Amino acid sequence: MRKSFWLDTLPERDPHAPLDGPADAEVCIVGGGYTGLWAALYAKSLEPGRDVVLLEATRCGAGASGRNGGFLQSSLTHGIGNGLSRFPDELEQLERLGLANFDALADDLQTLEIDAELEPTGDLLVALEPRELADLEEEAELLRRFGHDAQLLDGERVRAEVNSPMYLGGLWTRTGSALVHPGKLADGLRSAAVGAGVRIHEYSPVREIQKTSVGVSVTTEGGVLDARRALLATSAYPPLLRAIGRYIAPVYDYVLVTEPLSPGARETIGWAGRQGVGDLGNQFHYYRLTADWRILWGGYDAVYRYGGPVGPQLDDHEPTFAMLSQHFFATFPQLEGLRFSHRWGGAIDTCSRFSVFFGTGLGGRVAYALGYTGLGVGASRFGARVGLDLLDGRTNEATALAMVRRRPVPFPPEPLRTGVIQLTRNRLAAADRNNGRRGLWLRTLDRLGLGFDS
Numbered sequence: 448m449r450k451s452f453w454l455d456t457l458p459e460r461d462p463h464a465p466l467d468g469p470a471d472a473e474v475c476i477v478g479g480g481y482t483g484l485w486a487a488l489y490a491k492s493l494e495p496g497r498d499v500v501l502l503e504a505t506r507c508g509a510g511a512s513g514r515n516g517g518f519l520q521s522s523l524t525h526g527i528g529n530g531l532s533r534f535p536d537e538l539e540q541l542e543r544l545g546l547a548n549f550d551a552l553a554d555d556l557q558t559l560e561i562d563a564e565l566e567p568t569g570d571l572l573v574a575l576e577p578r579e580l581a582d583l584e585e586e587a588e589l590l591r592r593f594g595h596d597a598q599l600l601d602g603e604r605v606r607a608e609v610n611s612p613m614y615l616g617g618l619w620t621r622t623g624s625a626l627v628h629p630g631k632l633a634d635g636l637r638s639a640a641v642g643a644g645v646r647i648h649e650y651s652p653v654r655e656i657q658k659t660s661v662g663v664s665v666t667t668e669g670g671v672l673d674a675r676r677a678l679l680a681t682s683a684y685p686p687l688l689r690a691i692g693r694y695i696a697p698v699y700d701y702v703l704v705t706e707p708l709s710p711g712a713r714e715t716i717g718w719a720g721r722q723g724v725g726d727l728g729n730q731f732h733y734y735r736l737t738a739d740w741r742i743l744w745g746g747y748d749a750v751y752r753y754g755g756p757v758g759p760q761l762d763d764h765e766p767t768f769a770m771l772s773q774h775f776f777a778t779f780p781q782l783e784g785l786r787f788s789h790r791w792g793g794a795i796d797t798c799s800r801f802s803v804f805f806g807t808g809l810g811g812r813v814a815y816a817l818g819y820t821g822l823g824v825g826a827s828r829f830g831a832r833v834g835l836d837l838l839d840g841r842t843n844e845a846t847a848l849a850m851v852r853r854r855p856v857p858f859p860p861e862p863l864r865t866g867v868i869q870l871t872r873n874r875l876a877a878a879d880r881n882n883g884r885r886g887l888w889l890r891t892l893d894r895l896g897l898g899f900d901s
């Protein structure tokens with residue numbers, strides 16, 4: 448397994464002991480990423496006396512939560528444009544709930560004393576092609592319509608923020624967007640959950656969940672946990688309920704991190720505002736600074752493999768690393784010679800509508816929240832709470848949303864799934880090469896409300 452920069456630079460922690468033999472609990476949470484950890488904390492905050500057990504296959508935070516770019520966004524819909532196309536009637540509400548979740552997450556970090564290196568930098572969307580300047584204007588208009596502080600920058604001004612000869616224009620969104628240290632966030636949530644009385648078992652992969660007369664029986668490699676209810680927060684990993692597999696396609700995203708920039712290199716690049724940066728193509732890069740002035744550079748090449756395997760053997764993908772490196776130096780030629788200290792991959796729980804979805808199974812004894820499709824750092828706190836609300840049978844504004852009640856259009860089964868996804872990726876790349884023009888295949892998917900993204 449390739450360790451991410453974030454996990455590599457965290458202090459070592461002793462693992463929690465695996466589940467060993469029979470045990471019981473009121474609530475069982477499967478998965479120790481952000482979704483599972485936030486859900487465990489929420490379960491305890493609602494009822495401190497409730498017995499909550501979290502089962503994690505390896506280490507808490509070892510999945511996407513410890514491997515991501517650390518872009519913390521308020522959007523619950525994988526961006527405002529995607530939200531508008533899929534949930535037009537609810538977008539105002541979803542944006543409001545997203546911003547409330549974003550603020551509450553920052554408050555929680557303070558209350559729980561989690562130092563996740565939260566930086567309220569906002570983010571820069573940059574145009575690399577003349578046609579993308581109009582896209583920036585459209586995005587700015589949309590963001591402002593929903594109350595965001597979004598400032599258009601011409602080429603000179605965007606290059607004054609971050610100096611790349613490729614930038615033709617930019618959009619700096621100052622609201623609902625920040626950066627975090629993903630590993631510190633996961634680690635802090637894990638400690639906070641333990642502090643709240645959650646019992647965590649690591650190295651406890653759940654193999655099966657079965658209905659019992661009073662709840663569920665959760666079988667791991669080493670034990671069996673009887674619980675009244677279970678929440679599945681298993682992201683892109685093999686689903687424990689058959690129904691979930693139709694909706695999720697595990698897609699691998701890859702990341703490079705450089706050595707720290709020297710003071711001279713820093714001068715050539717500027718970046719005093721330390722914003723997270725993304726470019727605009729269908730295949731896009733995202734990049735940011737770390738606290739010690741390295742550059743994290745990821746994205747572009749979302750890789751889907753036949754059957755959707757997930758595992759440490761896929762953390763490496765040389766062709767993608769080579770391509771990312773080439774794109775990096777094309778963007779920042781003044782950094783030629785800089786070396787990469789870390790490279791890794793991680794699995795994204797892609798669904799066809801690009802945003803978290805929910806459901807229940809085993810007669811309502813199990814609920815799930817997954818499908819963030821590459822934008823779950825902020826949304827996972829929302830997903831965790833809604834997932835637990837559904838499990839507990841609470842109704843509120845969020846549980847009434849169509850976005851919560853409806854599931855995405857399923858992907859077809861293999862081998863058609865691979866064919867459809869590869870064709871879509873191929874057509875998205877062609878659209879990027881062809882002035883953004885979407886061909887017949889993509890326009891058909893758009894009409895059906897379907898898509899592929901990371």
Ligand SMILES: Cc1cc2nc3c(=O)[nH]c(=O)nc-3n(C[C@H](O)[C@H](O)[C@H](O)COP(=O)(O)OP(=O)(O)OC[C@H]3O[C@@H](n4cnc5c(N)ncnc54)[C@H](O)[C@@H]3O)c2cc1C
Binds near residue numbers: 502513516821825
């Ligand atoms: C490379 C990369 C970059 C990303 N960048 C960003 C970004 O900048 N901003 C953003 O918002 N989002 C980003 N994301 C997405 C974001 O990281 C995820 O949406 C978020 O971490 C999802 O959290 P989670 O808890 O649902 O899933 P995960 O963190 O994947 O956690 C799932 C956990 O469940 C465990 N598990 C699975 N099956 C079992 C089982 N059977 N038994 C026990 N445990 C099990 C796994 O071991 C894992 O720890 C990125 C993702 C990747 C991979």
